[in-house]
Amino acid sequence: MNLREVLIRFKPFYIKYWKHFFIAIIGMILASVGTAGSFSAIKPIIDKIFIEKNETMLYIVPFFLVFAYLLKNCGMYLQTYYVSYIGTNILRTLRSLVLENLLRLDILFFKKHRSGELISRCTNDINALQMIVSSIIPDFLREFFTALGLLIVVIYHSPKLSFFALIVLPLVVFPLIWFARKLKKYAKRGQEKNADLLSRLSEIFSNIELVKANNTEKKEKAKFDVENSELCKIQLKNTRVDALISPLIEIFGSFGVAIVIIIGGKEVIQGVMTPGDFFTFVSALFAIYNPLKRMTSLYGKLQIAVVASERTFYLLDLKPQIQGGAKELENINHLEFKQVKFAYDEHKEVLKGIDFAFKKGEILAFVGPSGGGKTSIIGLILHFFQKKSGQILINGEELDNFSLESLRSKIALVTQDIYIFNDTIAQNIAYSGEIDEEKIIEVLKLANAYDFVMQMGGIHTEIFEHGKNLSGGQKQRIAIARALYKKPDLLIFDESTSALDNASERAIVQTIEKLKKEHLILMIAHRLSTIENADKIALLDEGKIVAIGSDEELMRFSSVYQNFKNQKDKAEL
Numbered sequence: 001m002n003l004r005e006v007l008i009r010f011k012p013f014y015i016k017y018w019k020h021f022f023i024a025i026i027g028m029i030l031a032s033v034g035t036a037g038s039f040s041a042i043k044p045i046i047d048k049i050f051i052e053k054n055e056t057m058l059y060i061v062p063f064f065l066v067f068a069y070l071l072k073n074c075g076m077y078l079q080t081y082y083v084s085y086i087g088t089n090i091l092r093t094l095r096s097l098v099l100e101n102l103l104r105l106d107i108l109f110f111k112k113h114r115s116g117e118l119i120s121r122c123t124n125d126i127n128a129l130q131m132i133v134s135s136i137i138p139d140f141l142r143e144f145f146t147a148l149g150l151l152i153v154v155i156y157h158s159p160k161l162s163f164f165a166l167i168v169l170p171l172v173v174f175p176l177i178w179f180a181r182k183l184k185k186y187a188k189r190g191q192e193k194n195a196d197l198l199s200r201l202s203e204i205f206s207n208i209e210l211v212k213a214n215n216t217e218k219k220e221k222a223k224f225d226v227e228n229s230e231l232c233k234i235q236l237k238n239t240r241v242d243a244l245i246s247p248l249i250e251i252f253g254s255f256g257v258a259i260v261i262i263i264g265g266k267e268v269i270q271g272v273m274t275p276g277d278f279f280t281f282v283s284a285l286f287a288i289y290n291p292l293k294r295m296t297s298l299y300g301k302l303q304i305a306v307v308a309s310e311r312t313f314y315l316l317d318l319k320p321q322i323q324g325g326a327k328e329l330e331n332i333n334h335l336e337f338k339q340v341k342f343a344y345d346e347h348k349e350v351l352k353g354i355d356f357a358f359k360k361g362e363i364l365a366f367v368g369p370s371g372g373g374k375t376s377i378i379g380l381i382l383h384f385f386q387k388k389s390g391q392i393l394i395n396g397e398e399l400d401n402f403s404l405e406s407l408r409s410k411i412a413l414v415t416q417d418i419y420i421f422n423d424t425i426a427q428n429i430a431y432s433g434e435i436d437e438e439k440i441i442e443v444l445k446l447a448n449a450y451d452f453v454m455q456m457g458g459i460h461t462e463i464f465e466h467g468k469n470l471s472g473g474q475k476q477r478i479a480i481a482r483a484l485y486k487k488p489d490l491l492i493f494d495e496s497t498s499a500l501d502n503a504s505e506r507a508i509v510q511t512i513e514k515l516k517k518e519h520l521i522l523m524i525a526h527r528l529s530t531i532e533n534a535d536k537i538a539l540l541d542e543g544k545i546v547a548i549g550s551d552e553e554l555m556r557f558s559s560v561y562q563n564f565k566n567q568k569d570k571a572e573l
């Protein structure tokens, strides 16, 4: 992306604020007229007041000067406020659009990208964009108008001297192009490193117990320091180039000023030019170099902003692979997999032709060795992933035909990793809808969580981030209550009673038995005691169902199931 493309992408954001932009431009023009006006006061001060001793001018010029400064500063105020108004609002919109688009993306996108990197892109990159919106463009315009105003003053006082003073400027352009390329490269690396740094921090804090239990604080700090020093090196490289721009302009500028003093000085000595004209000229010339210098240093910032724009617009342009169908799913009465194959990537097929069916009123349980593909089947049912081939049928119709929203609203999932928000117990349970206190209490009782919630202070008690003030079993029970609250057609429990004590587990298994009449229930469990009463048990091994039937049937006819169960029993003893 180059600057032109970035500006074109920003156009729709800017256009909405054209009125504010118009006021800001007026502010910039007022500021530049005021600045140019203040320099025009030098000539009458020297020529009229000091040389001609004109007393009337002694009272007029100060008024003129105060008026010029008033104009300049009112203009600057208008510009600063309105530009910041536009910038802040555009960034608010951008942040919200980026999150909206990220939330639309597939689960696999989040599995592939580190959360620290995504946070960095949503914060650091968008903050860097703030420069383009509320600093670079407006500052560039303001400096441009100021330079233009001063240029008019300079040329008006001596076109000939202006030519000598400004002839050196084109020489600066070539090094600037080289600098810009370097700065863009460093900006890109810097932003990537920043994302690495945030990812490392997020990893350390989310694994803090592991770090402390293994005494790896020093190791983690050392890894962080490596990334930290690399970021520092890139930033210093950037500064080395960026800091060259201003001195370069000033050195080239000094040649211009030297020529002006020689030629202009001669003209004053010869009486061709008045001292007032000469001083106005030289002061305005010195003043021109400032906006020029600032315009060129904005070039450096611009490179950071262009890279940040590239990264932000990349996120905005990402499209989800899984779109879902147009049909609304009314309810789930029957679910069937026919020869379903699935792979996360081309190299390894994870599910190799899965067949099963079950209906409302039944419990289907998946068991089998780790990595067999149980969780992947759940991902396919929720349409988190796209199957490679085969059919997934809901009430006899292809799952792909149903909208994602209607499909997911009919399913509740209790996962192995329990997700708890830093909010009240009530908000955590009523996550999918509005709070209904009676219903919350009802599901808490069903999930065997009512007693401990009451001991904690009731349903409006605050839970810490990731449920840090709850035990593993308590978290699972809150997650089960949340799933029940949704009143789904299909309830999925993925290893969701593993942290419970035997009594709690038995109570929940009884609840699940009761719920069975109204729901389809799918369970994954490593402890066979949880699923012995399931209507169907499917033994999954290396992406294939190697046995399916009730516990009784399988114990009679399936030797693989018998072996599996024997091994499990030994392991649990």
Ligand SMILES: Nc1ncnc2c1ncn2[C@@H]1O[C@H](COP(=O)(O)OP(=O)(O)OP(=O)(O)O)[C@@H](O)[C@H]1O
Residues within 6 Å of the ligand: 111, 344, 345, 350, 369, 370, 371, 372, 373, 374, 375, 376, 377
């Ligand atoms: N995001 C992913 N990208 C690539 N491969 C994956 C991904 N998630 C899982 N896999 C692979 O898919 C296979 C099946 O994993 P899955 O999580 O479905 O197994 P599982 O039976 O649920 O295991 P467990 O009982 O340990 O939870 C495994 O070999 C795993 O390495």
